[in-house]
Amino acid sequence: MTDPADFPALEPVGETSFLRHWAQLDAVVRLAPRVDQGGSLLCWSAGCATGEEPYSLAMVLREAGRTGDRIIATDTAEERLALARAARYGDWTLRRVDAARRLRWFRRHGEEWELLPALRDAVEFRRHDLAAEPPPWTFDVVLCRNVLIYFNPGQARRAAAALLEAVRPGGLLVLGPVELPAAEGLPVEWVEQDGATVLRRTG
Numbered sequence: 001m002t003d004p005a006d007f008p009a010l011e012p013v014g015e016t017s018f019l020r021h022w023a024q025l026d027a028v029v030r031l032a033p034r035v036d037q038g039g040s041l042l043c044w045s046a047g048c049a050t051g052e053e054p055y056s057l058a059m060v061l062r063e064a065g066r067t068g069d070r071i072i073a074t075d076t077a078e079e080r081l082a083l084a085r086a087a088r089y090g091d092w093t094l095r096r097v098d099a100a101r102r103l104r105w106f107r108r109h110g111e112e113w114e115l116l117p118a119l120r121d122a123v124e125f126r127r128h129d130l131a132a133e134p135p136p137w138t139f140d141v142v143l144c145r146n147v148l149i150y151f152n153p154g155q156a157r158r159a160a161a162a163l164l165e166a167v168r169p170g171g172l173l174v175l176g177p178v179e180l181p182a183a184e185g186l187p188v189e190w191v192e193q194d195g196a197t198v199l200r201r202t203g
């Protein structure tokens, strides 16, 4: 019988949307290191697709009154990174963004909504391959959601361990809800808040 760790990886798609897994984003704002002392955060959105995830994180951080946080957002797909930098979105991906938020953070551009510089300037996009390159820096928060599902179980465990190496002790690793088994055995505390699970690095 074939070991599941040897199954081929799936072809990744760029499915994403604004404010996806809201409770996890809210948990980051509450549980990230030093947030209660006002320190600024360096965050990584790994596998950011067309930018909705890092911009959503920027949105919730800004709405919490935090102005100094920075987000590095990476993906292997250059065409998705180009769309992310252009930051124009249609109604479907914005379906969880209510009218007040659209007015605050976007301006209408024909059929699309263009993100305002207040959020765009918080995010820097770069090409990076999670499976082949070491993490670019160390971070207070690493989001890698709905990416490891495209890896086979062995690749997913190795990638989760590498992502955790990029998290400063006490910082947070946030995986997609169904990807959490890839973190079994890693030196993390599993923290639950309002139905969301995030992982705090302990080792």
Ligand SMILES: C[S@@+](CC[C@H](N)C(=O)[O-])C[C@H]1O[C@@H](n2cnc3c(N)ncnc32)[C@H](O)[C@@H]1O
Residues within 6 Å of the ligand: 012, 013, 014, 015, 016, 017, 020, 046, 047, 048, 049, 050, 052, 053, 074, 075, 076, 077, 080, 128, 129, 130, 131, 132, 144, 145, 146, 147, 150
């Ligand atoms: C389903 S999207 C997830 C987007 C976002 N994280 C979210 O949850 O809404 C998966 C993204 O992972 C990217 N990806 C797949 N393999 C990757 C790798 N080895 N390194 C970096 N990004 C990768 C794909 O290009 C795709 O844009």
